[in-house]
Amino acid sequence: MGFFTDTSVCIGCKACEVACKEWNAIPADFPDGGFTGTSLDATETLGANTWRHVAFVEQQDVLASAGSGDFRWLMASDVCKHCTHAACLDVCPTGALFRTEFETVVVQADVCNGCGYCIPACPYGVIDQRKDDGRAFKCTMCYDRLGAGMEPACAKACPTDSIQFGELDELRERADARLAQLQDAGVEEAQLYGRDPGDGVGGAGAFFLLLDEPEVYGLPPDPVVTTRDLPAMWRHVGGAALTLLGAAVAAFVSTRGRG
Template identity: 40%
Template sequence: MSVNHKVGFVFRQENCVGCQACTVACQIHNELPENHRFRKVDRYEVEHKDGSKDVWLSHSCMHCENPACLMVCPTKAYHTREDGIVVLDREKCDGCGLCTEACPYSAVSIREDDGKADKCNMCVELLDRGMQPACVSGCPVECLKTGNLNETLKKPSASKEGIGYTDSITKPNMVIIKERA
């Protein structure tokens, strides 16, 4: 993997309005069952001098540099692409669930319809054609995108920490932009 081109999600947390359009776009694109989601939007109530304020965190698989799911999978159903995207080969999955227990971000789940693990693959089929993932295209306020994380982290407003999100031993590939656009 090129150290200079690590792809990940870039999220402008202060711009997110919690509409969950990213979740719906992902669900439609991936033809997921109604009760199954790759992208989730969590609400946090944060106290400010003017009272409380809702802050949202849109998240999915973090495509970690040290993916716990990959490390525990007995069937070797996971692999990391050169650009850092962690992909699951569902054909190899035996449904043991070790990956769901290992993921610190609850990004992997077992589907009820076939008993196998499933997760966000950052819409690699779209990225490989020069397009953006469904969640990014679906965001009406453009607070979510993909990008070269090494370049993004050079910006003073970029961080590996946000409300509801923190860096961990798995080295997640998501960056929070802390200033409003």
Template identity: 70%
Template structure:
């Protein structure tokens, strides 16, 4: 709860176990926010035509292909409605529920598992981009999200290296920074973000952050009971290096597999101490210069 606005903090929970890689979220994000196209060229990275988050890609669907030894029995992931889906249903959709993603192609040397995840700005609790912005272009909204005001951004680029996730990017045309706003304009009108609205499997879930964390914990328990022991949450812990993310994930492998840092830390955590040390150093230098001036004056006498 934001004490200033009395508004619950809102966020995203992305359950990658039911992402089918359809890219509906990418398309909806671009359409609603009038973001320029940037993914019409072949990247050579499977079906990943956008490559990474950037100034013109506020939602990015990653496709991770893994070759694994062929198991004796197929893993069946439970669906959101409590049923389970086998590998033959991958990507096809199941009436009344969302398909699970698991092994999709078999062969004598093993199976290929596809891990798909829709990445987005994390809207950190302790957002370093806010700390370094000199113009106030970046601000925290009454919903707890972090937004860039494009008409205030001066293109200094300080926020780019400050982001521990590498989310923010400047557009080459004018140098201004852009990233996901969690559809701030839609939230103000009582609507959910365009990406969550468009997601056909409820992989992207939007709502009060506390409720999403509870829902995510239950989902992990459900997967563990089904034998999917590698299921884990990423970014939901308020005690992590960024104070918890406003957009967190359920992953089926290590964060690095999805291109996420394993232990993100707010990059400005030592900023106050650095300024204190710089102040002490400046005072020491000033004192040394004063002493040298006095001694020089005495020597001339």
């Protein structure tokens, strides 16, 4: 199961943020003044207390060449990507992170020891630690709601169906059709992000239709699972250890022979 987020119909209402916080009892993290000073975005990034974040990207002069104005807003509701090859799972020493029966990735807060290894492992910078106790938190795709046959709170609250929830294969077909529709209408910059199962994270469980390059939305253009080289590294370590062990045994045998 997963998310397809069509940013072309996002209106920036932040209903998904509010629904996520309410259902999951996530603490508020708004700045003292109510806004950050960097546009109308009051939360700014994903974090331990912001599992859904609606980005406001203000663009000037991008439409002037087309004669249709000199200003536009890009809105996009970001979330954990629930990677097929999830580096956070690879590095977690306690099993606090696990893959569910829905192929989503969840953190068990009561098992997390606050080591923080998962933080730098995430290629998207999604996971974060709460300052009061150091434990890691992120989107669970409303695991408790899925178990009860309900859709995640964010998708339920979205008034424009920008956030769509369902089986990934069906969502990919829907995304392909939507992309073709936009491109046929002349929106040449429209593109899918995280849709390809052959990408650097094996495909995302939450993917997006964007109206500009991923970097504009604060997304890495070519994300790669950060632990992809671990198997090779362990093989090299094992080979080196065997070589050292062989040298030690040879030295011991040689010493005994001289004795």
